[in-house]
Amino acid sequence: MARHGFSRTLVVLTLTVIALSYSRQPLALQHSPRLFAKFASSTTSSSSSPQFDYHYETRFFQQQLDHFSFSDLPTFPQRYLINTDHWLGPQHSGPIFFYCGNEGDIVWFAQNTGFLWELAPSFGAMIVFPEHRYYGESVPYGSKDEAYKNATTLSFLTAEQALADFSVLLTDLKRNYSAIDCPVVLFGGSYGGMLAAWMRLKYPHIAVGALASSAPILQFENIVPPKTFYDIVSNDFKRESSTCFNYIKQSWDEIASKGQTSNGLELLTKTFKFCQILNRTDDLLDWLESAYSYLAMVNYPYPSEFMMPLPGYPIKEVCRRIDGGPDGTSILERIYEGVNVYYNYTGEAKCFELDDDPHGLDGWNWQACTEMVMPMSSSQESSMFPPYEFNYLSFEEECFKNFGVKPRPKWITTEFGGHNIHAALKKFGSNIIFSNGLLDPWSGGSVLQNISESIVSLVTQEGAHHLDLRASTENDPDWLIEQRATEIKLIEGWINEYYQKNEAVFDM
């Protein structure tokens, strides 16, 4: 069914949920962590729905495959989208707005980052959307198949290399446009937000500030409790209805015991209207867990089509349906009605496909199996998901099995920090906005308190996953309008301060 395939495509483009069951196995590894491979059937997306009307030129820049060694490796073409319609130009030191592309097709990010397009004219800014290496059309070795062939070809898919790509590209652009003195502002959401924040910290000479939206830079090691993500998803449901929360929490045992009966898988297939018969209950569990997690991420206050066509505050509707069945409705029938909001809000689907054949070499899976090791657990007490304790050794084993690579779980905090970040950055660095909506399960791993006068946190109670970066709509609530206004004011401040500093230095 196209609808479901589409969701899988898009979901990988935002910070992909590392859900509970990495690779459920019938007996022993019942609850090892799941990466996103299962829900990433392909990565080239083209959600060119008519509401997007942004104009840009598509260009390619030859990048070093390895910036940090001098091995004799081929270069690769990095795609970037550029718009200079409103740019003030070098004479007026017109700003450059630079979106740090994340794990997917850059066209889709450009289309879903309306904030930047809306801002550019009043700032007189150039707009650049560079694609992240190994995604979309920015793949080394000539093709995605070659690039994703094995651990050797994939080995240069890292965040540090991506940041170096951005820096080299920006340096070259500035030179070509005689824009050496033009201030650069970084933007990014989700993993792209992490990149924006890290880039401001690592390359302060290249960019004057960063808006890092929904950037979980603290979701590593034990900086935040591993249960955080699933607790927030669960609370998003509980705050709508504790009955709803309880139905979901009870459903897992229901599914397990149903699945163990002789014709259980057939019954479950029928209840959930899968097109093909379920091979194992774990596939159903993954399908449900994903729906809940993504619902929490896109629990936007107005109808949207970011992942799927959904009503405003979709969890409210999910719970309304779960709770609302007539007396005697079974738990699983309720659950079906609920997730139907996510997978089939338009009502067009007659049955649902389950992609049982994981792609297995999806880019984010590789990143999660190398640097981006984010431990996730599900608490018996506070989560509505099946309880699960993150086990690093099983995780490592699975990564080695899937990619032939050993994760470096402590590398990200060594390279970028994270532990005790408030002390480390209190008097170091400047000009970063960490924006978060507390309904977003990724907010738990982000920065939720001001670090210093200019490394600040903007928190909205009712916001979800990088909502602020989306185009404005008629339905924007006041708190969202205010949040964006604050962001604009801060960005203006960075740029003005930059102009003043440069003048002061030039006068020296």
Place this chain on the structure above:
Amino acid sequence: MARHGFSRTLVVLTLTVIALSYSRQPLALQHSPRLFAKFASSTTSSSSSPQFDYHYETRFFQQQLDHFSFSDLPTFPQRYLINTDHWLGPQHSGPIFFYCGNEGDIVWFAQNTGFLWELAPSFGAMIVFPEHRYYGESVPYGSKDEAYKNATTLSFLTAEQALADFSVLLTDLKRNYSAIDCPVVLFGGSYGGMLAAWMRLKYPHIAVGALASSAPILQFENIVPPKTFYDIVSNDFKRESSTCFNYIKQSWDEIASKGQTSNGLELLTKTFKFCQILNRTDDLLDWLESAYSYLAMVNYPYPSEFMMPLPGYPIKEVCRRIDGGPDGTSILERIYEGVNVYYNYTGEAKCFELDDDPHGLDGWNWQACTEMVMPMSSSQESSMFPPYEFNYLSFEEECFKNFGVKPRPKWITTEFGGHNIHAALKKFGSNIIFSNGLLDPWSGGSVLQNISESIVSLVTQEGAHHLDLRASTENDPDWLIEQRATEIKLIEGWINEYYQKNEAVFDM
């Protein structure tokens, strides 16, 4: 002759002079830039003269060969020296003093960085001297021969990899010593000072501050005029005596015309007392240029043996001898008497060896041919050296010929900044001391003005190359004592501020 061989060994350990003639060729490429290969016959030094009495344990740590990719590469043992005699321990958050090892044997740096050893007891500090990858005993692939075999094996010899080594080692040490909350202070001189400054900028979560002594982080691209280095060397001579300066300036034509006569090379050999007959005048030029450059670097106010046994302010003595010959003394005889101060102050040498067979695969040469591209020219007007204009294309050609590698001349400023550094860091970063002595020719490429309240520049008129890092002596002039006292005060400030910040955050 051992004495001369020894100087060549040591010279590579401080920031190696990239002198005028890269590879002088008889006709066409008369003045292409010279790397240090010619003066680096071997790199394992062991200047264990009796005045050093520092105790430490030698350990090895297994490092990733490539921190920025997940290629399946062997690890290598990084050597580090450690002393915990005075360390206050984790309960009292005792500081860790960490010297960023530069391009040579770490034992030699440890022996020549007395400042750190003298400071540790009063600070209650642990001392760590890690060796830079590919130098001393910290070589990958099992042996120096294997590691230096070709461009592929050498490709991981970069500053970014070295900084990552330091960060990984420190993170591991802190964990093993339960010292997560212990503040780290970085130290480094010359290239090691560049590493210290860059590490504080790139890894602020790992170290609270850096003392970067004689660190020419601005000696790239066109940030400072390429003639800066040789102008400073020349001025060091001119300020002693303009006659001396002029004799040297005239000597090159003298040598050239002498060299062109039928028995000229024999005459020159005799005048300069080489053990073997000169093959070409360029070798003599290199030999003289090196002596003048190193004399400027170690133009210390008291007798020292850093490069060679030398009197205090050795240039004064060189010029006294150049100027002082009786009437009728030829220019070349004067020059010989002068450089004799450098090459033979003890008077033990009977003749001088010229190493005509460049090692060619010395580590710093590789670094200079890849990342560390520092353009150097010699001005017709202001320099006493033969005029020379840096030519990037010839340089690139020579690098490719020698190493099979193409330099990336703009990479360092992309990765670490440098252009317009005062504006870039005015409100970013903190706690770096750039200390410089203005007699040091490398001071011209360093930071000589305060950038902000806590990124400061300490300049001494009479200091030379990282003099402040050396052990104190009875002959230290007042300005040196004061400079070190200021450094100590600033370092104390960083550590106290760190304790206060951490308390404040823990109380939150």
